[in-house]
Amino acid sequence: MPDPLIIGVDLGATNIESAAVRGGDILASDKKKTRPEKGVDAVIERIAKTVRNTIDDMDASKDDFEALCIGAPGAVDIEAGVIKSAPNLGWTNVPLGDLLEEELEMPVLVDNDVNIGVLGEHVYGAGKGTLDMIGIFVGTGIGGGLVLNGTPHYGWRGVAGEVGHVVVKPNGRQCGCGRYGCVEAYASKTAMEAIIREEMEKGRSTEVFEIMEKKGKQKLTSSVIEASLEAGDLLMEEAIQNAQYYLGLLTANLVNVLDPEVVVFGGGVVERLGQDFIDPIGRTARQHYLQREGAEKIRLVPAALGDDAGPIGAGVVARRRLQSAI
Amino acid sequence: MPDPLIIGVDLGATNIESAAVRGGDILASDKKKTRPEKGVDAVIERIAKTVRNTIDDMDASKDDFEALCIGAPGAVDIEAGVIKSAPNLGWTNVPLGDLLEEELEMPVLVDNDVNIGVLGEHVYGAGKGTLDMIGIFVGTGIGGGLVLNGTPHYGWRGVAGEVGHVVVKPNGRQCGCGRYGCVEAYASKTAMEAIIREEMEKGRSTEVFEIMEKKGKQKLTSSVIEASLEAGDLLMEEAIQNAQYYLGLLTANLVNVLDPEVVVFGGGVVERLGQDFIDPIGRTARQHYLQREGAEKIRLVPAALGDDAGPIGAGVVARRRLQSAI
Structure with a gap:
């Protein structure tokens, strides 16, 4: 069975990076400024736009993807998909998972950006093996x-x-x-x-x-x-x-x-x-x-993996969590 | 299946403590001074005597025990049963496992005393659950x-x-x-x-x-x-x-x-x-x-568990290692 196709998103205080990921490969990607000062709704819209651009770039549709997994800075309630506290974004208790699912109509998984980056490096980067x-x-x-x-x-x-x-x-x-x-x-x-x-x-x-x-x-x-x-x-x-x-x-x-x-x-x-x-x-x-x-x-x-650790790690996390959910 | 009967030994620089252990229970025990200044052979003999006293105290024979597990201070090669370096005992590269097996004619497992104590506390002591x-x-x-x-x-x-x-x-x-x-x-x-x-x-x-x-x-x-x-x-x-x-x-x-x-x-x-x-x-x-x-x-x-963490932990380690050897 080939690795599933995942949208991996790295949400930083400065940039949003979205990529279509299969295993350790990035098949398409898009990047935008985050502009957190414009508020939560504006950021959600910018994330969604970045994701749509990525999917369009592949001539694919969202149904081709198993899930979207997004890494955010700060304290994350992984199961609920809620950003409990992200000082760099000015966010407290933002239900990022629900907001993105509503906007994009696809399954969304949320995790901490550093956890995701570490897993990316572990599976496909400097910590491989x-x-x-x-x-x-x-x-x-x-x-x-x-x-x-x-x-x-x-x-x-x-x-x-x-x-x-x-x-x-x-x-x-x-x-x-x-x-x-x-x-x-x-x-x-x-x-x-x-x-x-x-x-x-x-x-x-x-x-x-x-x-x-x-x-x-x-x-x-x-x-x-x-x-x-x-x-x-x-x-x-x-x-x-x-x-x-x-x-x-x-x-x-x-x-x-x-x-x-x-x-x-x-x-x-x-x-x-x-x-x-x-x-x-x-x-x-x-x-x-x-x-x-x-x-x-x-x-x-x-x-x-540099900047790619985020999206690639998000792919790894998505695979783990989709598997354990079976 | 009941927990196996194990001889757990804690080898310290000051004291040797031996006990017959089943699960978290000590059924019999004996204690002697280590006297490391008398040399390796003398310490081996004192360990063996402490173990024999423990077995006698239970009116048992060594065949009633699945194994002996001994915790020693310092760097231990667990697989080989060798004390690589134990400054407190003045030991370097002492094949403790082989020496005790020869002396006592029963299977001997060797591990680090702190690892053993931590496992004892984890399974039966302050870290239980x-x-x-x-x-x-x-x-x-x-x-x-x-x-x-x-x-x-x-x-x-x-x-x-x-x-x-x-x-x-x-x-x-x-x-x-x-x-x-x-x-x-x-x-x-x-x-x-x-x-x-x-x-x-x-x-x-x-x-x-x-x-x-x-x-x-x-x-x-x-x-x-x-x-x-x-x-x-x-x-x-x-x-x-x-x-x-x-x-x-x-x-x-x-x-x-x-x-x-x-x-x-x-x-x-x-x-x-x-x-x-x-x-x-x-x-x-x-x-x-x-x-x-x-x-x-x-x-x-x-x-x-106090002093009992050693023997009880040795019992835990022995069970783990006997199980994984199956």
């Missing part, structure tokens, strides 16, 4: 997901994988979550921007904010980071090294506790900077995890 | 084990659960493992003793070492800790609070990553001090883990 994989995603925040003994680990309440909120420095910087010393408070783009700004306010010079302005960006994006590093900006370099150090501690802690075969790093920053971003993380991690037999074989690698 | 449980054992070192999705998580190389070597303070105190800032460097008995000694050498006063001498102990034992706390020794109190703080950070990190239903604390210190030792750990943990829905339901509890 492994039983124990940790995914760490570096972006506006720091997300993560676990595959243990070959299956995704969601935890008792379904909220496992919050690697961004591992405390790496007691009484350290305040994190967006309100607590202190989380790795996200050092290694996310938000944190790096705040750290650079604080240093600038102390009198040190940086080109980061000029570069940001030149590029027409409101915040520190991955492309601003790359351009600032290329310009040799010292504060940007320090912020990156600081992020890498704390991501190294995080990685070491996860290796000591979970003993994975591979740690996959993804997200915007990693996509831009690639293995160069990961190597220093690996050096710190190896200094901090136990050098037991086989420790040198643990792989720390960049995600392989 | 849960799917996701973390065990943290506070003693000479800090050990741990994970049960995830209802099954023990051993990891890719079989060395998962090294919670004692989670870094809780970057560039912190040096740990016995050679690295810096591990929780074991703050919260183990060894670490607490070292911290108190350092403070004393700086000129602060403490009764801990007198109490140790009065009790005829060479090092900080759980009973010395208890007596020192009862005597109101300030340095002991500070060392315990410091240990609790870092164990709280560790717990928070594990909760954020793994989302367990219950965290079980065991080991000598916890057995002595009980819930009073755990409550401050819980307060720090709750300050540091995400307050998502259901967070208040995560239980932090003392181990329920």
Whole structure:
């Protein structure tokens, strides 16, 4: 039996990406800006338009697809298809599944975007063929997901994988979550921007904010980071090294506790900077995890699917959930 | 079919405990000092004697038992039954399984003592009925084990659960493992003793070492800790609070990553001090883990089986391994 045809959608705060997926292959795709500031209804309409474009592009009809699976940022009630809380979208208790089913008249499955990305990388990307994989995603925040003994680990309440909120420095910087010393408070783009700004306010010079302005960006994006590093900006370099150090501690802690075969790093920053971003993380991690037999074989690698991890992972999740529903 | 009759043995650096186990019940038991300084052969003989006493005590013969399962401290090659490295015993590459089979002429299974203790607590103790449980054992070192999705998580190389070597303070105190800032460097008995000694050498006063001498102990034992706390020794109190703080950070990190239903604390210190030792750990943990829905339901509890976790857990491991061998 061939893999079913699925519509996989990645709903981000900036972009909506829709794709027709079969197994690890993307057969057609479409992308739009999310524009969450226009409200829930407008976003639903934009998702639906992106999906219709994808289907049209294949000269197909929605009945050719087994289901649509959409990954959303934030806390998701998977069974009910409800986005309980998505701060980046400004959403609370949005019944995304029902709204899309009504709009598109096809079965809709909803899951967390990071869980979906991790599964995509596990089945078709950098974690292919492994039983124990940790995914760490570096972006506006720091997300993560676990595959243990070959299956995704969601935890008792379904909220496992919050690697961004591992405390790496007691009484350290305040994190967006309100607590202190989380790795996200050092290694996310938000944190790096705040750290650079604080240093600038102390009198040190940086080109980061000029570069940001030149590029027409409101915040520190991955492309601003790359351009600032290329310009040799010292504060940007320090912020990156600081992020890498704390991501190294995080990685070491996860290796000591979970003993994975591979740690996959993804997200915007990693996509831009690639293995160069990961190597220093690996050096710190190896200094901090136990050098037991086989420790040198643990792989720390960049995600392989890039933006496609969302739609391809959505296809994997849809297949799992359709199967278990039989 | 009733549970099989198993000999469960807990091999520690101080004591050997042997028991006849059926399910969660101990039917007979015997205990001897380990005396590792006398060499491997002497320890094997003492284990065999303890096992024979247990069998005699039941008016049984060794043929009444399906197998003997022994938990040993350190790195164990489970399949080969070899203790690869057990620093507390001074053992390297000791074929414990073969040696005991030869001596006792019955099937012998070997596993790590902490893994066994965690499984005992999961099946018959404080983690009974849960799917996701973390065990943290506070003693000479800090050990741990994970049960995830209802099954023990051993990891890719079989060395998962090294919670004692989670870094809780970057560039912190040096740990016995050679690295810096591990929780074991703050919260183990060894670490607490070292911290108190350092403070004393700086000129602060403490009764801990007198109490140790009065009790005829060479090092900080759980009973010395208890007596020192009862005597109101300030340095002991500070060392315990410091240990609790870092164990709280560790717990928070594990909760954020793994989302367990219950965290079980065991080991000598916890057995002595009980819930009073755990409550401050819980307060720090709750300050540091995400307050998502259901967070208040995560239980932090003392181990329920005490010294019996070893033999009872050995019975659980033996049943699992005999079953999967069929």
